[in-house]
Amino acid sequence: MPELSVIVHGPNTQDHLTGLLDSLTAHPLPDVEVVVAAVGDWARETAERHAPHVQVLPLPGGTTDAAARAAGAARAGGRWLHFVRAKDGLPPGSPRTVAERAAELPDTVDVLLLDHLRSTWRSSGLPSADGPLLTRAGRTELTLDDSGYLLRLTPLLGTRVLRAAFWRAHEERLTTDDEPRAALAALLLAGRLACLPHIAHEDRRLRPASLPPVTAEQHLALVDRYEALLDLARERPAVYTVLYEIMVRDCLRTFARGGMPEGVAEEFFHRASLAALRRRPEGHRRPAGPEGIRRSLLEEGAYTRYRAFQTANRARRAVRSAVRAGRRQAAARVRDHQYRTALRRPVDPHLAVFAAYWNRGVACNPAAIAAKLAELAPHIHPVWVVTERNAALLPPGTDHVVPGTRRYWEVLATAKYLVNNVNFPNAVVKRPDAVHVQTHHGTPLKRMGLDQMPFPAAAQGLDFDALLERVDKWDYSVSSNSHTTRMWERAYPSRFVSLDHGYPRNDVFYTAGAGDVRAVRERLGITPGRRAVLYAPTHRDYEAGWTPRLDLAALADRLGEDTVLLVRGHYFYDAGVSPLTGLRRSGRVVDVSSYDPVEELCLAADALVTDYSSIMFDYANLDRPIVVHADDWETYRTTRGVYFDLMAEAPGPVARTQEELTGILTGDAWRDESAAKARAAFRRRFCEYDDGRAAERVVRRVFLGQDEASLPPVLPVGERTPAPTPEEATAS
Incomplete structure (x- = not known):
């Protein structure tokens, strides 16, 4: 019996079925069957x-979605059923991910919930709100009575994988052409639920003008749906x-946006x-305010x-x-007016404006350049652009301006030097x-600049002009290697001069000593002799928030008392509630998402675990073990776009599942001879210009005017000597 039956059903609307089946058959899996x-x-x-x-199960033209689903389920032999409409999609690798998660679940779980992408006729790969x-x-099993908020998930049957025995027991109630009704009913009928907070379905919305108009009966059926549920x-x-709250909200929203004829609208309202x-x-x-008034009138x-x-x-x-x-x-x-007035003043040759990460503070390559500038060219005065929120976190004595203020525009207008790792x-x-200096903030694996044009989920409305x-x-x-130089010239075609001098922020990986390494570990509470593994994943453009790809508590348990996990969430997600809140005080999982600078975390770590984050290129300078956890590589590559195949050119062993990652870290594969060879090749290619003197070269070239x-x-x-490892630092 296969673990999972993917049941593709429906007509080949606008030929979307071809791409769906191409993706499913490109990498067939022994525990996944496909029934069409x-x-x-x-x-x-x-x-x-x-x-x-x-x-292939041929059905007559005009067969309804409900009937096609039922026919496909009757033919399927899998323990779990995943219904996918022929117009929709499955991101690469998702059937494998779903099958592996389903195999872990006992028969007491009836429904496995998935996250999804949204696509329209104009864009693709947009994150859902789920x-x-x-x-x-x-990842724990739960009941709807204790987790009623799950009813607010987008009601798509394609994001509910149903246990086959559960489907058979409730087939009559779940067989309806009203897909949202079936999706909600599946939750209401389930005994226990489980979640897979990974992208495993693509909801493709067809252009309304290509579809039959919505009938009055279909509008009115919305109320019947909720009455039955x-x-x-x-x-x-x-x-x-x-569910009542969802009904009222959905009815009011449909009434306001439905575009119903007046007579139909009045009957719907009634x-x-x-x-x-x-x-x-x-x-x-009822809630207060306008929403309460709407509900009262309703x-x-x-x-x-x-x-x-x-x-x-x-x-x-x-x-x-x-x-x-x-x-x-x-x-x-x-x-x-203030800016134009300031622009009429002479440029101040002794003034430099610095900014990093959208005005977050003193960080990254600009910070390393500013520090070297104070040493080699103290006559140049640095001013940092920092948001009001982050100004309180600046080092004492840092001269700064807040965006939008009068002095902000004055220094931008009159400064000789403007240095940023993003754009002004x-x-x-x-x-x-x-003089404008673009330092960037990483080596590009993912597509950047104009190369994002074919990837709307990554571009997210970027104005390319x-x-x-x-x-x-x-x-x-500024560039750290010839790969980066070429990619910047491709992604950002213009007349700038490439400074092939290395990334200044990486100098510390060659200048730090044993005392520096010990001091960082002491600040983090890592006792001597304990292995520290830095887990630093990147963000996904196709996800609404940070979804940890690992069960961190389980991983920490398997790694044992001698290992501490330093977990670094991506800075794009710092506004939300951390999913690490319940783990950060365990002692073996330390949330270092807010710890700056990240270079110190690298110095403290015995090994790095990442996915597609550019931190791997920086950490490679230390010549310490790197493990790549790539559970959604196919989805990431398809929706974001990449410049090279990381799976073929990884800096160390690659894990596609948590079990594989655990095996690597509990054995010797994370630091064996094969890992060392892969890392050496990676360092030769991507640490090309990083040798500990990058900031000096940039300062001398840009600020002091020295020739190459x-x-x-x-x-x-x-010939380089990286900073000592934690083990070497302890012994010295």
Whole structure:
């Protein structure tokens, strides 16, 4: 019996079935079977071209989705069933991930919940809003009565993998052409649930103009859907209340946005009103404010007054929007006047403006350059651009400006040097005698700049014309290796000069001594002799928030008391609640997401575990073990785009599952001869210019005007001595 049956069902709408089956048959798996309930001749012909890797079940044209699902399930032999509409998609590698997770689950679990991507006819690979809810649920088994918030997940049947025995027991209730109704019913009928907070489904929305218009009956059926679902939850107060809230919200939203003809809209409002009043939980309180007014009018059935309320709200929003726009325009005029006035002043040859990571503080390559500048060119005064929130965290005595203030625009207008590891705002004018230095903040594995154009999930609405205008202001671009130099020239085509001097932030990996390593470990509470593994994953453009790819508590238990996990979440996710909150005080899992600088964490670690983060290129300078955990490589490569195949050119062993990672770290594979050879090849390619004197070369070249021939030459990789390992630091 296969572990998982993927049941693809429906007609080959707009030929999306071809791509779906291509992805499924590219890497067939022994514990995953594919059953295609092909509706119509085109779907049948498409499916037959993929035989024998798929089982083809021909169905007559016009067969409904519900009937096709049922037919496919009857043919399937797997322990778990994953229903996928022919128009939708499965990210590369997701069937394997789902099958592995399903194999871990006992028969007491009925439904496995997945995260998904959203795609439309205009864009692809957009994150869903479900990630935070699935992360909150974690990987433990749970019941809906204790986790009613899971009803707020997007109601897609493709994000619910059903145990086959559960499907057979409830097939009659789950066989409906109303997919959201089936998706919600699956949760209500399940005994226990489990979650896989990884991307394993793609919901593809077709262009509405290509679909039949929504009928009045389909609009009105929304109310019937929730009436039937509330009947299933009648004896479960907590679940009932959440479902009631979802019903009212969905009805009001559909009424406001549905574009229904007036007669249909009035009938819909009437039916929703009766349901909202009749189904209202005892003692249930309406929210305050406009939402409370909407619900009150709905329950009263006050259609005319509700329409008047809508009209008045639109008018108020228009007025408020106009007022805000006027204020913004006035503020912009003041700012522009201040900036234009400052631009008429002479450029100050002794003033340098520094910024890093969208004005987060003193960090990265700009910080290393500023430190060397104080040593070699103390006559140049540095001013940092820092947000008001982060200003309190600056080192004492740091001269800084807050974005938007008068002095902010004055220093940007008059500074001779502007140094940043991202871009300065579009409004910044490039003066002919000013020097802009782009330091970047990593070696590119993922696609950057113009190379993001084919990857909308990564670009996320990036204005490429505005990007090129910012790039054209660069005088210098700092690079750490020839791969990076070539990729920057490709991704950011302009006339800047590449400074092939190394990344200044990586100098510390050659200048730090044993005392520095011991001091960092002491600050982190790592006792001598204990192995510290730094886990530093990157962010996913296709996920709404940070979803840990590992069960960190389980990993820490398997690694034992002699190992501490230093977990570094990506800075893009620092605004939310950390999923590490419950683990950070265990002693064996330390949340270092807010610890700066990250280079000190690298010095403290005996080994690095990462996925696709550029930290691997920096850490390789230390010549210490690196393990790549790449459970979603195919999805990442497809949605983000990459410059080379990390699986073939990794800096050490690669784990595709948590079990493989655990085996590597509990054995010798993380630091054996094979790992050392892979790391050596990686260092030769990607640590090419990093030798401990990068900041000096940049300062002498840019700020002191020395020519290339007079700069300290780059020491070959084989002749460099990295900072001592923690073991060496303890022994010295």
